[in-house]
Amino acid sequence: MRSPFIASISGKGGVGKTTLTALLLKVLIENSSEDAILVVDADPATNLPEVLGVTIPKTIGDVVEEFKRRISSMDNLGFEKSSLLQYWIMRDCLVETTYFDLLAMGRGEGEGCYCYVNTVLTKILVDLIKNYTVVLMDMEAGLEHLNRRVDRYVNTMIVVVDPSIMSFKTAERIKTIAEEVRINPEKKYIVGNRIPQSMYETLIKWAKKIGYEVAGVIPEDELIMKYNLIGKPLLTLPSNSAAVEAVKNIAKNIGLID
Ligand SMILES: Nc1ncnc2c1ncn2[C@@H]1O[C@H](COP(=O)(O)OP(=O)(O)OP(=O)(O)O)[C@@H](O)[C@H]1O
Numbered sequence: 001m002r003s004p005f006i007a008s009i010s011g012k013g014g015v016g017k018t019t020l021t022a023l024l025l026k027v028l029i030e031n032s033s034e035d036a037i038l039v040v041d042a043d044p045a046t047n048l049p050e051v052l053g054v055t056i057p058k059t060i061g062d063v064v065e066e067f068k069r070r071i072s073s074m075d076n077l078g079f080e081k082s083s084l085l086q087y088w089i090m091r092d093c094l095v096e097t098t099y100f101d102l103l104a105m106g107r108g109e110g111e112g113c114y115c116y117v118n119t120v121l122t123k124i125l126v127d128l129i130k131n132y133t134v135v136l137m138d139m140e141a142g143l144e145h146l147n148r149r150v151d152r153y154v155n156t157m158i159v160v161v162d163p164s165i166m167s168f169k170t171a172e173r174i175k176t177i178a179e180e181v182r183i184n185p186e187k188k189y190i191v192g193n194r195i196p197q198s199m200y201e202t203l204i205k206w207a208k209k210i211g212y213e214v215a216g217v218i219p220e221d222e223l224i225m226k227y228n229l230i231g232k233p234l235l236t237l238p239s240n241s242a243a244v245e246a247v248k249n250i251a252k253n254i255g256l257i258d
């Protein structure tokens with residue numbers, strides 16, 4: 001058995017992180033016999049379940065809120081509260097589908113809750129990821145310092161860029177912050193989204209300059225827009241669509257599929 005493939009998908013807002021996560025999952029399901037796959041939506045906006053066509057009963061944020069409401073009456077239970085919270089989360093949040101399991105972080109209510117829910121997710125992942133051979137994590141944009149917490153477990157860091165200097169600056173910052181907190185995943189990849197073939201060379205130069213390897217590019221694909229517009233899951237895109245073909249190549253380049 002190969003060693004677990006644990007990837008985070010991060011980058012500037014709106015560059016295509018959720019789309020890439022969904023498409024990597026699709027090509028993995030269709031091109032491998034991997035059956036221990038966990039997908040984590042680590043973005044409080046919780047878009048990934050919809051893009052995958054999965055209904056999640058509760059997010060970690062929902063359960064944390066419920067826990068806070070009921071905890072006062074549970075003070076005398078005599079065992080660690082955090083174990084109980086973890087048990088609730090596993091019971092109520094982890095969705096099992098035929099091909100993969102899904103866990104969504106969501107958000108808590110009120111100030112400081114984001115940070116708390118993020119900490120809870122980080123703790124839960126320590127044990128949870130041991131049960132899987134592939135873990136794909138769709139990260140939130142713009143909170144690189146918090147994302148890096150979850151990145152502790154990651155051996156493949158994927159940063160999505162679009163044709164904008166801002167997205168490269170974000171990629172650069174993600175790497176700098178990771179280094180500052182001494183996170184050094186084995187592999188650091190850039191994926192170019194909506195980048196025309198003619199800009200490929202520029203992309204490679206940029207990526208090299210900031211210390212990433214280019215895993216590939218995804219073209220602009222009208223079908224993705226169409227599917228998102230009508231709320232059709234990206235997992236049901238035709239396998240021969242331009243974006244899916246491109247992501248299949250990317251999955252090969254990063255060693256996710258053979
Ligand atoms: N290759 C593509 N071709 C066409 N449309 C795309 C492509 N990639 C992404 N999109 C569209 O761009 C929008 C943003 O994509 P996506 O939600 O994946 O970005 P994101 O990085 O996850 O955003 P956020 O930072 O809000 O989480 C979506 O509506 C999606 O349909």
Ligand SMILES: [Mg+2]
Binds near residue numbers: 018043
């Ligand atoms: Mg997203």
